[in-house]
Amino acid sequence: MxxxxxxxxxxxxxxxxxxxxxxxxxxxxxxxxxxxxxxxxxxxxxxxxxxxxxxxxxxxxxxxxxxxxxxxxxxxxxxxxxxxxxxxxxxxxxxxxxxxxxxxxxxxxxxxxxxxxxxxxxxxxxxxxxxxxxxxxxxxxxxxxxxATPWTVDYLEFTDEQTATLLDPQVVADELALLKSIYVKVTPVKLWSGPWLIPTQGALTARFGEQRSINGAPPSGHHGGTDIGAEEGTPVVATNSGTVVLARELRVRGNMVIIDHGGGLYSGYAHLSSIAVAEGDHVEAGQLIGAVGNTGLSTGAHLHWEMAAHGILLDALRFTDGTNGF
Structure with a gap:
């Protein structure tokens, strides 16, 4: 691209x-x-x-x-x-x-x-x-x-148990509603500064926005984050400074941390094996917030990294590669 x-x-x-x-x-x-x-x-x-x-x-x-x-x-x-x-x-x-x-x-x-x-x-x-x-x-x-962004397609296979529980439409909808209620809030203070960091080291295994085919079904939707594959326990750090507004286990995203960077901008880190911060904590860019894991709806150890502005999910890598102009 x-x-x-x-x-x-x-x-x-x-x-x-x-x-x-x-x-x-x-x-x-x-x-x-x-x-x-x-x-x-x-x-x-x-x-x-x-x-x-x-x-x-x-x-x-x-x-x-x-x-x-x-x-x-x-x-x-x-x-x-x-x-x-x-x-x-x-x-x-x-x-x-x-x-x-x-x-x-x-x-x-x-x-x-x-x-x-x-x-x-x-x-x-x-x-x-x-x-x-x-x-x-x-x-x-x-x-x-x-x-226009050319979206890729990923083909995923889940067990019957995963499909019956974690892919249940109500489970997915409830979790998305929780995240939306956080991502639409605007804290009228600038909490970030300087460049944005990639939160962990590893291979890019899934891009933001790619469409998903689940168990052979037609591709649909858009992947809401960037997946970085790494060994379980690999450190995960904050992409920038801000306030932790969520640090708990979710059904689909597993152990997750969300950081409010002020002005309506948030970053999220999912499928963690452990969480190193608590809700209400202030964190600095590069500070340890957790470790790569395989919790929630996941087929292997990786970090699912989200960015959202004013309730709209965005490609997190564009905050680091210069294509947004900053």
Whole structure:
């Protein structure tokens, strides 16, 4: 699968217009001359008190927002890191009909915009609405292209006992509902920093998104994680820093740890033979959280590694190989 490097595009907003004027500016243009990032600011209508300053003191101007997107081309099951710098107090990103709140980071407000496995390939508009301390609202826009991912097919065989218990539709649905209830929560604090780590050493045995044929049935669905085969007991570490929000045994995923990285982003580690952390613990990138195992619905010792943003499962390897632009 070809990898695309980062395409960083920046768009600086025009200075705020006085007296309620509307300002529009094209900040970056594509090859055909059409704007790739555009901005619009609107100052609230109505009288406002004239500020009183000591003689010789000038008002401090607001720093206009600047939009930064990690890439303008993203694969299905990838993510775009969207950041807004400048004097803003909040906002949200809209892409493919979904809305995601911005989270305050150390240098910007940001969010990871997820692309689902079945989202349509093609060019789509990404819109960011921001709020400034003086009541001004701004709109920033970028054009992002979703690239199709060719999904592989894996053929799996399970025993009658595994099929009757762990593959029971209600068992699977209940577990997915539990995970969904965790993955949709947004902790409005940035808990991660720096690069993302591959959590264990071993061979890649199953890619995210591949379709599964169970006991000869037609392929269906998409694998919700990345499988890394390794000997039982091989250390598993946190891909980045965050708070442990789940550390317990599940029916299908076996012993599992989930880490909240803040801003609606989570990582999950399943089929562990042992768990080395507890719910509520803060962990650092590279910290031991468990060991590779064969618990739950598993045909051999391996780590099932998940990443999810705003409730949408993503290809974890794209957080480490540069194809998301970060």
């Amino acid at each position: 070809p990898a695309h490097g980062a395409h960083w595009r920046r768009g600086a907003l025009a200075a705020l217009a006085a007296l309620g004027l509307l300002t529009a500016a094209a900040c970056s243009a594509g090859a055909d001359g059409t704007p790739e990032i555009t901005t619009r600011m609107v100052t609230p209508v109505g009288p406002s008190p004239t500020p009183t300053l000591p003689p010789g003191v000038s008002p401090t101007p607001l720093v206009p927002p600047e939009l930064i997107v990690s890439t303008l081309e993203v694969y299905q099951a990838g993510a775009v890191l969207v950041s807004v710098t400048g004097d803003i107090i909040g906002g949200q990103v809209e892409f493919l009909g979904r809305k995601f709140p911005l989270t305050k980071g150390s240098q910007s407000q940001y969010t990871f915009v997820p692309v689902d496995t079945e989202d349509p390939p093609g060019t789509h508009r990404l819109t960011v609405d921001v709020r400034m301390p003086n009541g001004t609202r701004g709109t920033l826009e970028a054009t992002v292209t979703v690239l």
